[in-house]
Amino acid sequence: MIGELTQQKEVSTRVEGYWYLVGKHLKKHKLAVFSMFLLAIIVLLCVFGPYFTRYTMNEMGNATTDVLQAPSSRHWFGTDELGRDVFTRVLLGGRISLLVGFSSVFSALLVGIVVGAYAGYYGGILDAVLMRFTDIMFSIPVLPLLVVLSSVIPGAGVWKIVLIIAIFGWMTDARIIRGLFLSLRESEFTEAARAIGVSNAGIIWRHLLPNALAPIIVSATLGVGGNIIYEAALSYLGFGVMPPTPSWGNILQNAQYAMTIAPWLVWTPGLAILITAIGFNFLGDGLRDAMDPRLYR
Amino acid sequence: MATRLVEVQKLKKWFPIKGGIFSMTVASVRAVDEVSFFINQGETLSLVGESGSGKTTTGRTILKLLQPTSGKIIYKGKDITKFTADQMRPLRRNMQIMFQDPYGSLNPRMPVGDIIREPLDVHSIGTRKERQQAVATMMETVGLRPEYEKRYPHEFSGGQRQRIGVARALIINPELLVLDEPISALDVSIQSQIINLLQELQQRLNLTYLFIAHDLAVVRHMSDRVAVMYLGKIVETADNDELFDHPLHPYTQALLSAVPVPDPEAKRERVILQGDVPSPVNPPSGCHFRTRCPYAMPICKEQEPAMIEVAPGHTAACHLLTKR
């Protein structure tokens, strides 16, 4: 109803581009704005924090006085069984966890976009083949296969984990984008582009993809949080980022053996994961509302 | 003698319907079913019909936005029916289309200047600066302020968006413009503005229009010749005044009498057609219109009526006319 009422637009003095409007709507979503600040602080802390703490990552304290100390003014998050400062390790682990979160989402998106866009735009046999393959990948339980892959792919680095998560993470994006392209390719502006003589590649990348950006961004935002949890789960099962490189997941895995005597080791890395994931979820939700296509006809 | 710009012969466009266990083609939507007509240079031919009559599909098939199932499309004496996408590309400069939906036909993520300029980019016409100049000129021609080129479609009203659509279609100087219900989504007071713009541009640029519409009042105002479609077939073609003053086909007559007239004192004979338009998947045998025709005869069921020229330039397909 409101849409109909305000249909008569008056060209305003400011160029109200898409991103300007998204920003305007996002600002109204208090939790999303709060999450954005929170995430910014977490990222800044993890990236720059370790330069300012008094301890280095693997610096061990005095074997009698510094081992398994409860949080204090010297060690904000306490120390672990080797006398390492947990605060420093959580910040450093955050770098790795965030890196894994962002880069695995990015790589999965690349695959998902290409598969989804071509399947949705061309349809027919290409679509059938790609989508059956997607169905197969979807039907395989991910976690056990992640375990297998992590023993098959050589090396122990962070990039291996990114690759593994990406291999099993592109299907959802591919399905979302295919669905969008299926409807976008029938839209009149696509037909207009075809009538002008724009090539298929031009239509896919220049006309359709920018219109599919909103769900892609939302899915990516939600995905970062999800993949951080994934990495943690893999680490917990012993197949994630390998120590001594700390990640939130392997700090936690390490902590479970000391659960009875040093509960602080469990609290802080877990809360770090939880807060970061909530942040990305709220931000993603806010973006979904702010980018709702029904708002910008 | 007027030159023929486009000629369509027995054009057919069927859309397959998949079904069954193995997704085979089980039936077809006969959107356009052996349609023939021509358009002369510089004139406006209107294609009239209700939804499901196939008029929009006809328009898009002529531009090869849809591949015809069979039949021939001849553009300036060249048979373009079998042209590939690459072969069509240069021809796209000569034939353009303007769409019905002012909200769906402009890419919402592109500034309008880019939308209007894109045809020039695609066909590599002029230098960057020349293109920019052409966009500004075109925007002024259609009644938009050139300063607005950086703005996005959502910042414009329906009428302004249709002006953008016209500008995009005309910037490469086409000869033929297919107007697919260009004004039916607009408010009454805006409709007349766009009608006037289209007519003015036609005279100034010597354009040929294929005007697809369901609003008969607008058709009368705009066209030189009119073709009436019903369920995938053309049932009657004639010059504008001839068709409106002497409709021959029972469907045309019913259609004309169904249109409400803005005059409370006009008392007219009304033919109210019974029932709905049948499904184009399974059209009636013989004459497609017979199920709703007040004059249906036994022969209408058995035999499809042929198109006959009743008067010069006035053709219709109805068994009543052969009997006479």
Added chain:
Amino acid sequence: MEKNEILVDVKDLQTYFFTDDGVVKAVDGMGFTIRRGEVVALVGESGCGKSVASLSIMRLIDKPGKIIGGELLFEGEDLLKKTEEEMRKIRGSEIAMIFQEPMTSLNPVYTIGNQISEAISLHQKIHATEAKKRTIEMLHLVGIPEPERRFSQYPHEMSGGMRQRVMIAMALSCNPELLISDEATTALDVTIQAQILDLMRGLQKKLGMAILIITHNLAVVAEMADTINIAYAGKIVESASAKDIFKSPRHPYTYGLLQSIPKFTEKKTNEPLPAIEGMVPSPYHMPKGCYFNPRCPCATEKCREEEPEIVELTPGHLVRCFHPIES
């Protein structure tokens, strides 16, 4: 019950929408009357507030909209003072409504029989079998072939025209005093539109209810309405009998609208249509003075400063203009 008795009297109705971008005065001081058994039209372009006005009469305005002022007298009682429970008893039984989109206005998961008899058994407190009988009668009345079979069909199994007939059957099933038709034929094809208009005319004669037609199509109104109200930007700018509106429009907007529609009964000319320049003002930036002044060919200084009141120029012919066109 007198024929000329006033059934609905809308006085100075104000329905505003409180959006994040500001207040939209969708209906801003609208007033009109409907007599018993009369067909009244409310005509205007999109954004003139005609649909909001009709939903206001039903008290079905959703958030962020709110009726903030005026009176809605129905049979002498102010609907705005009724409780929600009292209002509910009026909806569907005394005032019924049909909508523009027959495709989306019916619930897809229930049979049409279920949806019609629901209203009947609710308002008339009758047994289910009785309600079914009445439903089939109604389906028959609105010209649906094989009503018994149709009773158990779902909306998606019917064409647009058939669904609109179902909507009409549903609306008329409890013999309402007033039927509001909100652009009910706009989405339909011409030949189907003619069927539905014919049906509505016939039913109006037979059942004698008053009809409020909301539309943007002047031609439809010419065929149906006794009295016509022209709305512009949330206000009525002219109100008169159908004959007067078409023969001697007094408001420049009405005049411009009538001039700008092409007439299919006249021969083709190459003259441009006399169009109204400009567009409907944005609801967030209404012009000062008369809302129509930026588009009006005869606007004066006074029109740009002061808002005109609606005045009765000749008996039954009301116009909101400082410089009405001479008849």
Added chain:
Amino acid sequence: MKTYVTKRILQMIPLFIGVALVTFLILSLVGDPFTQMMVNPRIRPADIARLKHQWGFDLPIYLRFFKWFWSMLTGNWGLSIFAGGRAVTELVGHAIGWTLKFSLAAFILAFVVSVPIGIYSAIRQYTLFDYVFTGFSFFGMSMPTFWFGFVLLMIFGLKLHWLPIGGIMTPGMESAPFFARVLDQAKYFILPVIVLSFFQMGSWMRYTRSSMLEVVHQDYLRTARAKGLPERTVIVKHALRNALIPIVTLLGLALPGLISGAMITETVFAIPGMGRLTLNAMTSNDFPLAMACLLIESYLLILGNLVADLLYAMVDPRIKYS
């Protein structure tokens, strides 16, 4: 309807084969377990070759696949290589019972909690109730399963001593009377079921809420109100029925989450279910057992999706079965 069901079932066949093939290929990447034994100097190469032949690992991969797939179809799932040569069916049969028991409990718990709350949140959009449960659902979606398990164990197991800290039953309870046994087992199930259902609750609440919100703005609700129906009828009869249609698909969507969630939860709480069995088979490279576990899980997933699709077609009259 019959055609539709047949069609959907036939469509599953290539999916079944495809899944088996892909899983087989990925598992084969690891290499056969016997080649890895070669690093052990105490095992003679001849023995390894004999073992390889015995288990069929000396054949080319495509032949191995066909052989394996055929024997699987005929019900011969083989023996586990490492679990003392016990039959795969026996191991799986034992484990799947535990997993089904506690994931079913988690599924039901999540469903009965989240669907009503999601619907009520949508009807009361932007009220305190809505905000509280929106917060709760985000909390649920963002919670790392195993950490949540730790925290619950720490609080209720180690600190308060209310509940056992893992396992499936108190030793010696096997022969206890039925009622006592059930009660005992419930104590062990409480924490894992809460952990496993927590994530589902969060996302289902969001899903139900948005599905209901979608319906609340439909035209036919305005028609229902215009008929004069009481608000309760409008919501319960007209809105809810439509909102429940997409919720049916939750059944299919829920399965992957339950399966991978179960794997972690079983590890945290030391439950000898499918998750742990799969994990052990994977880490010890027990090829026949791993294949069987993965396939059963995949096929459960596919069947779950099929059931969801068919239910969807049943509750939505608009679906055509042509």
